Amino acid sequence: xxxxxxxxxxxxxxxxxxxxxxxxxxxxxxxxxxxxxxxxxxxxxxxxxxxxxxxxxxxxxxxxxxxxxxxxxxxxxxxxxxxxxxxxxxxxxxxxxxxxxxxxxxxxxxxxxxxxxxxxxxxxxxxxxxxxxxxxxxxxxxxxxxxxxxxxxxxxxxxxxxxxxxxxxxxxxxxxxxxxxxxxxxxxxxxxxxxxxxxxxxxxxxxxxxxxxxxxxxxxxxxxxxxxxxxxxxxxxxxxxxxxxxxxxxxxxxxxxxxxxxxxxxxxxxxxxxxxxxxxxxxxxxxxxxxxxxxxxxxxxxxxxxxxxxxxxxxxxxxxxxxxxxxxxxxxxxxxxxxxxxxxxxxxxxxxxxxxxxxxxxxxxxx
Numbered sequence: 001x002x003x004x005x006x007x008x009x010x011x012x013x014x015x016x017x018x019x020x021x022x023x024x025x026x027x028x029x030x031x032x033x034x035x036x037x038x039x040x041x042x043x044x045x046x047x048x049x050x051x052x053x054x055x056x057x058x059x060x061x062x063x064x065x066x067x068x069x070x071x072x073x074x075x076x077x078x079x080x081x082x083x084x085x086x087x088x089x090x091x092x093x094x095x096x097x098x099x100x101x102x103x104x105x106x107x108x109x110x111x112x113x114x115x116x117x118x119x120x121x122x123x124x125x126x127x128x129x130x131x132x133x134x135x136x137x138x139x140x141x142x143x144x145x146x147x148x149x150x151x152x153x154x155x156x157x158x159x160x161x162x163x164x165x166x167x168x169x170x171x172x173x174x175x176x177x178x179x180x181x182x183x184x185x186x187x188x189x190x191x192x193x194x195x196x197x198x199x200x201x202x203x204x205x206x207x208x209x210x211x212x213x214x215x216x217x218x219x220x221x222x223x224x225x226x227x228x229x230x231x232x233x234x235x236x237x238x239x240x241x242x243x244x245x246x247x248x249x250x251x252x253x254x255x256x257x258x259x260x261x262x263x264x265x266x267x268x269x270x271x272x273x274x275x276x277x278x279x280x281x282x283x284x285x286x287x288x289x290x291x292x293x294x295x296x297x298x299x300x301x302x303x304x305x306x307x308x309x310x311x312x313x314x315x316x317x318x319x320x321x322x323x324x325x326x327x328x329x330x331x332x333x334x335x336x337x338x339x340x341x342x343x344x345x346x347x348x349x350x351x352x353x354x355x356x357x358x359x360x361x362x363x364x365x366x367x
Contacts, residue, residue: 007035048322049304049355052095052112053314053338054087056350063112064314064338064346065356068307068322073338075346080115087354089134089202090304092145095354096134103128107150107173113356120173123152124180127167130155131194133202133209135225148175151202151209153186153223154194166191170223183228190221190230201302203246205253205269210246218244218257236267236275242296247303256308258296264310266321281310281319282332289319304355315339315348 014022014036026036051066061078078085083099085108090096094109094116105127107120130152137147150173157167168191170183197215204210208222208231217238222231235244237259244257249268255275258264263286267275281289289310290296301310306323318335338346 007038010035011038048306049090051302051309051311051318051335052087052090052354052356053311053351054085054354055314056086056352064341064351065112066318066335066338068320068335071335073341075341076112078112081110081117085110087352088132090355091134091136091148093356094145095356096132096150098132105130105132105152105155107132120150121178121180123171124182125157125167125169125171127152127155127157129195130167131198131202131211133204133211133223135204135209149173151183151223153211154191154198156195166195186223186230194221201246203248203253205248205251210253212244212246214244220246220255233269233273236265236277243299243301245301245303247301247308248305249303249308250305254303254308256301256303256310258299260296261294264296264299266308279321279330281321285319285332285334288334289317291316300353302353302355307355309335309353309355311351311353313337313348314346314351 010032014025022036026033048068050068053064053066055063061081061084063076063078065074065076066072067074083101085097086100088096088098088107091109093113094111097108097110099106099108105123109118109120110116131154133151133153135149135151137149152171155167156164159165166188168186168188170186171180172183173180193213193215194211197213198211198221202209202211207226208224210220210222213219213221218235218241219238220233220235222233223229224231235241235255235257237257240259241257242260244255247254247256253269255267255269256264263283264281265277266279268278270276298312299310300312301308303309308321310319315337317337320333320335321330322333323330337348340346
C-alpha cells in the first residue's frame with residue numbers, strides 16, 4: 001500500500017513527522033527520499049532549531065550539533081571545507097561563515113549537514129575586521145533557503161597614501177543578483193566602533209539592523225535600511241554587564257546580559273527606545289551554569305525565534321529558554337555539555353555557537 005501512495009498524500013503524512021522521524025523516513029527507500037525532496041514546502045516548518053558548536057580553533061575540521069528533540073549530540077566532519085571557518089549567521093539551512101586563515105574579509109555559505117560550500121563574491125572594497133549583518137528578505141517564503149542580504153560596515157582598508165584607515169562605507173550583498181553594492185557613507189566614529197568593539201553578531205528588527213558595541217560600556221548601534229541613517233541606543237547597566245548579546249524574539253529586539261554576583265537578565269526594546277525586563281535566569285540554573293563562581297564574564301549567547309541559549313565551553317552545560325508551542329509559553333531547560341559521542345570521548349573545547357534550521361538534517365538518522 002505504501003509503495004502505491006501518490007506523492008502529495010505521502011508528503012502530507014510526512015508533514016506530521018518530527019525531524020528525526022522524517023530523516024529515518026527519507027532513508028527508508030528511494031521513493032520516500034524522492035517524495036521528501038519533491039515536496040519540501042509541505043514538510044515540517046516550525047520544529048526547534050539545532051544548536052551548532054564550532055571549535056574556535058578548528059584544526060580538527062569538525063563541528064558538533066545538538067538535537068533538542070531527543071537531547072542528543074552529533075559530530076559532523078568539515079573535511080569538505082577548503083579553509084577553517086567561523087560562523088557569522090544562520091540563513092535557513094545555510095550558515096554564513098568567514099574563513100579564519102586570512103585577515104581580509106571573505107564570506108561564504110556552508111551547510112555542514114549536506115556538505116555544501118560556496119564563496120560569495122569579493123567585496124568592492126577590501127577591508128579587514130568589519131561588522132557583518134544579515135537581513136532575511138522573506139522569512140516565511142517556501143523552500144529551505146530564503147533570499148537574503150548581507151551588510152558590511154566599517155573595517156580597515158588601505159589608505160590612499162599607504163598604511164591603513166578606517167573604512168567609512170557600507171556595502172550590501174544581495175543574494176538575488178549575487179553581487180555587492182556600495183550603499184553609502186557612515187560617520188567615522190561609528191566606523192571605528194564597529195571595527196574595534198563589535199563582534200559579528202547582528203539582529204534585524206523593524207527595518208533596523210543592530211550591532212552591540214563594547215567600548216568602555218555596552219551600547220547598541222543601528223542602521224535604518226529605509227532612510228540609510230544611523231542611531232545609537234543605551235543599554236541597561238551598560239557599565240556593569242560582564243557579557244551582553246542581542247537577539248530577536250517574538251518580533252522584538254532582545255538583550256541578554258549578566259553582572260558579577262547577580263542574575264543574568266533578558267530585556268526587550270519597548271516604545272521610546274527603552275528596555276523592559278521580561279525574564280531572569282532561574283537562580284538554581286545560574287549557579288549550575290557558573291559552577292559555583294560569581295562571574296558571567298565567559299558567557300556567550302545565541303538565539304533563534306523559539307529559543308535562547310547561554311553557553312560557555314563545549315563540555316559545559318547550556319541554559320536554554322525555549323518556547324513550548326503546545327503550552328504557549330517559554331520554559332527554562334538545562335542541556336548537559338558534551339563529553340562523549342558514540343562512546344568516544346571528546347575534548348572540552350572553546351566554541352562559537354549558532355542556531356541551524358532543522359531542515360536537511362538527514363545525518364540524524366545515521367548517528
